[in-house]
Amino acid sequence: MNTYLEKFNDSVKNTIYSKLPIIEQEFIKEKSLELKFTFSEIKQIVDIARDLEMWNEKSIIKIFPEHEQKKVVFTRLKKVYEELRKKPNSYENFELKNIPKEQKYTFKTEAKEGFGLGLCPVASEKTRCCNLLTLDAVESCGFDCSYCSIQSFYNQNTITFDSSFAQKLKNLNLEKNKTYHIGTGQASDSLMWGNREGILDALFEFATDNPNVILEFKTKSDNIKYFLENEIPKNILCTWSLNTPTIIENEEHLAASLDKRINAARKVADKGVKVGFHFHPIVEYENYLDEYNSVYERLINEFEPSEVALVSFGTLTFIKPVIKQLRDREFRSKITQMPFEDASGKSSYPDATKQKMFKHAYESFKPWQLKNKQEDVFFYLCMEEHEMWEKTFGYQYATNNDFERAMLAAYANKLGMEFLV
Ligand code: SF4
Numbered sequence: 355m356n357t358y359l360e361k362f363n364d365s366v367k368n369t370i371y372s373k374l375p376i377i378e379q380e381f382i383k384e385k386s387l388e389l390k391f392t393f394s395e396i397k398q399i400v401d402i403a404r405d406l407e408m409w410n411e412k413s414i415i416k417i418f419p420e421h422e423q424k425k426v427v428f429t430r431l432k433k434v435y436e437e438l439r440k441k442p443n444s445y446e447n448f449e450l451k452n453i454p455k456e457q458k459y460t461f462k463t464e465a466k467e468g469f470g471l472g473l474c475p476v477a478s479e480k481t482r483c484c485n486l487l488t489l490d491a492v493e494s495c496g497f498d499c500s501y502c503s504i505q506s507f508y509n510q511n512t513i514t515f516d517s518s519f520a521q522k523l524k525n526l527n528l529e530k531n532k533t534y535h536i537g538t539g540q541a542s543d544s545l546m547w548g549n550r551e552g553i554l555d556a557l558f559e560f561a562t563d564n565p566n567v568i569l570e571f572k573t574k575s576d577n578i579k580y581f582l583e584n585e586i587p588k589n590i591l592c593t594w595s596l597n598t599p600t601i602i603e604n605e606e607h608l609a610a611s612l613d614k615r616i617n618a619a620r621k622v623a624d625k626g627v628k629v630g631f632h633f634h635p636i637v638e639y640e641n642y643l644d645e646y647n648s649v650y651e652r653l654i655n656e657f658e659p660s661e662v663a664l665v666s667f668g669t670l671t672f673i674k675p676v677i678k679q680l681r682d683r684e685f686r687s688k689i690t691q692m693p694f695e696d697a698s699g700k701s702s703y704p705d706a707t708k709q710k711m712f713k714h715a716y717e718s719f720k721p722w723q724l725k726n727k728q729e730d731v732f733f734y735l736c737m738e739e740h741e742m743w744e745k746t747f748g749y750q751y752a753t754n755n756d757f758e759r760a761m762l763a764a765y766a767n768k769l770g771m772e773f774l775v
Pocket residue numbers: 474475476477478482483484485486735736737
């Protein structure tokens with residue numbers, strides 16, 4: 355008959371117990387032997403210990419309740435943990451740990467099976483979605499944003515190029531009398547690799563050969579060299595994912611600074627390319643609305659609405675594999691220290707918090723809501739439930755197709771293209 359210690363050692367095998375500091379491992383073992391926690395309780399205690407370390411909060415040893423009854427101890431521990439999770443985040447005394455200082459990865463070029471063109475990997479009927487088609491020009495990303503779900507799809511240390519990408523793009527047979535919206539910024543960053551393996555040559559040629567395609571490059575980099583040195587087809591959109599300096603410094607590791615991103619967008623816009631800005635994720639922390647407001651104001655001061663095709667808003671949504679991956683990594687991040695609520699099967703902020711941040715964002719861009727077709731900027735929510743549109747914009751689309759049509763019509767208009775339904 356297994357002793358409790360044997361059971362304990364078995365239980366922790368399927369957890370990240372071994373990644374905890376030794377002193378915390380010893381402490382959890384001692385308390386488990388004393389109070390006889392179940393496997394599920396042990397797993398939760400281990401995850402709590404890991405989250406507290408990741409959030410740079412007091413360690414589990416410091417917050418562990420003293421009581422002789424297991425039930426009381428476990429209930430009180432969960433309560434303290436949930437209070438820490440729900441308290442407004444602050445990056446003031448946040449100390450980063452084990453953050454990569456430089457990009458370390460290997461490049462691989464191989465003939466890939468199939469062709470990475472498909473519906474946006476996170477699109478769903480449960481959310482109001484734009485039916486974006488994503489094109490995987492490169493697999494895996496060289497940046498290291500803590501909240502990124504892509505990292506759970508690919509091996510992060512290997513950046514893979516498809517040796518037959520250009521040929522497959524040439525062979526792509528799209529309908530000529532239909533407008534398409536294709537983005538290359540999902541499986542990797544669209545611009546950080548420049549024209550490595552000729553990917554930008556191939557994509558620019560594709561845009562030129564397919565004037566009915568709106569090709570969106572989405573990036574967190576300032577690598578615009580190719581755009582400055584080459585003729586840019588008019589059906590190309592260049593969009594930047596932006597965030598506050600606080601989030602960029604603490605959660606978007608290795609990506610370009612806010613200044614570099616905005617300056618790159620300014621240079622590309624100066625070449626007559628239509629640009630756009632994605633605020634996704636908007637993250638809640640102390641004074642976040644003021645900090646986001648400074649970024650919104652800066653864009654309004656530095657760009658004309660006629661130069662900007664879109665501004666999108668979105669926020670944190672987590673799937674379990676990403677939370678597990680974050681806990682597995684021994685680094686610091688406050689990104690999961692938030693009150694979780696179910697959002698179409700994923701974990702996200704409560705609706706009230708989302709409504710507040712999205713309404714604030716949209717209202718901050720009042721100067722760009724001009725009701726003049728030529729200048730008007732297209733605003734949208736990414737990956738949000740239908741009702742959140744009404745609460746944010748005062749209107750909502752009845753279907754994803756309606757949303758897609760409105761978006762493509764607005765983009766085509768801004769790009770001076772004919773909109774083909
Ligand atoms: S709204 Fe966002 S998640 Fe939905 S399809 Fe468009 S890009 Fe993808």
